Amino acid sequence: MNSSFITSLRKPPIYTKSMVEFWNDEYISEQMLKAHLDPEFDGASRKSDFIEKSVAWITEQIPPADYPLLLDIGCGPGIMLKCLPKRGIKLPEWIFQSVL
Numbered sequence: 001m002n003s004s005f006i007t008s009l010r011k012p013p014i015y016t017k018s019m020v021e022f023w024n025d026e027y028i029s030e031q032m033l034k035a036h037l038d039p040e041f042d043g044a045s046r047k048s049d050f051i052e053k054s055v056a057w058i059t060e061q062i063p064p065a066d067y068p069l070l071l072d073i074g075c076g077p078g079i080m081l082k083c084l085p086k087r088g089i090k091l092p093e094w095i096f097q098s099v100l
Contacts (some may be wrong), residue, residue, distance in 0.1 A: 036077045043078050055083040064088035 023026060026093055035044035046054070058080075062070070070089045081091060 033077060034077065045077070047092060051079055051083060055080055058084075059087045059089065064090075 030046060032039070035041055039048040045051070064087060068088070068090050070084060071092060085093060
């Protein structure tokens with residue numbers, strides 16, 4: 001067999017440091033945001049129905065009556081934050097204004 005083909009099948013190391021600033025690339029950043037905001041694409045953020053089920057689960061585990069204020073410190077464009085107020089969760093005002 002072709003040795004370059006066999007080499008390409010080898011499992012890469014878990015982490016290899018790169019000198020390229022991948023996430024700071026304007027094109028990459030724009031495409032990632034598009035992927036996150038597409039409700040029918042499950043490759044960045046989850047699809048809408050999964051997000052709704054996740055928010056339902058969160059509010060079952062952390063009832064808004066007992067914990068009315070939630071701070072989501074995470075990764076992504078804040079898609080879940082748009083669903084939380086519908087279930088009685090209050091968001092800090094600065095989050096509400098900047099994300100929603």
